[in-house]
Amino acid sequence: MTQPVQEDRTALVTGGTSGIGLAIAQRLQADGLRVAVLDLDRSQGRDVAAAHDLHFIGADLSRRADCRRAVEETVAALGGVDVLVNNAGFQHIDPIAEFPEDTWDTMLHVMLTAPFLLSKYAWPHLRRSGHGRIINVASIHGHVASPFKSAYISAKHGLIGLTRTAALEAGEQGLTVNAICPGYVRTPLVEGQIADQARTRGITAEEVEQKVMLEPAAIKRLLNPEDIAALASYVASRAAWGMTGAVLDLDLGWTAR
Incomplete structure (x- = not known):
């Protein structure tokens, strides 16, 4: 088996011990990056990370201090942050009139505020990299709405706006910011x-x-998680230096109508 070329780059992937996040982490690792995965501090996540030789960071992204610590720990353990993948999230299905206020707050913090904070704290390291990459995993629900998913859809719409704004601010600093919008995976x-x-x-x-x-x-x-990971691999690569502010739909033609 051909061994990957070690790129001397590091990545932090949130929600990285299952599903799309784990697939992205494994793909970036196969591309030669050193990878830290962030998830809630549970034994299952630690075991998954250990099984795949990934550095585990236990953190709660609804807490501002944990967002800062996650970046600091990645830098201390792996030497920097060259690629930040904001993937963590969850869904809660309820009509607006019955949606729990505390759940709304938590969802928006995890899926929108945390990507902002992680980007903010990682920004100096991404700039220093010379080829820093921020990849926000959004959703087709960043474009269109469905009933009973008000917090999820609000966060994903906001994440696309954050992506475009950050891309404009990052352009002259040598880093790119893009979003991937999958359909159902x-x-x-x-x-x-x-x-x-x-x-x-x-x-x-x-x-x-x-x-x-x-x-x-x-x-x-x-879709399978590996399909999103393949696209993330390209966006994270040096070859994608000219792609920024892009909202990349991998949606099976959902939004073509």
Whole structure:
């Protein structure tokens, strides 16, 4: 097996011990980067990181101090931050009238405020890199809305705005800022949603995928985490030096209508 060329670059990937985040972390590692993964401080996350030879940072992104510490720990352990991947997030489904206020606050902090803070704290290191990269994992719901996902959709719309603004500020400083907007990806979270909808609607999991989740899409197939990781790999590469402020849709044709 060919060993990756060590690039002497480092990456911090939030939400990096499962799903899309883990796939991105593994792909960047295969590209030769040293990778730290951030997740809630749980034994399961630590075990996953250890199994893949990733540096684990236990942190709660709803806390400002943890955002700062995550960057500081990455620099101390790996020598810098050249690539920041803001991927962490979660979903909560409720109508606006019933949406818990504390859940709203937490979701916006984790998915919008934390990417701002991590970018802010990592900025000096990304500038020093000479080829710094910020990659924000947004969603097709950064473009379009669906009912019962008000906090999630508000955060993802905001993340695209943050991406574009940061890109304009970063251009003369040698770093790029881009967003990836996937459609539905086969992750444990989505698998859980499929099972829940199959139960409540009285239909099969396959029917949920095809008739509910993928109904607006041109390609009737869920993405895999590795598909998003492949795109992130290019965006993080030196070859992508001219790409900044881009909102990259990997959405199976969902938004082509």
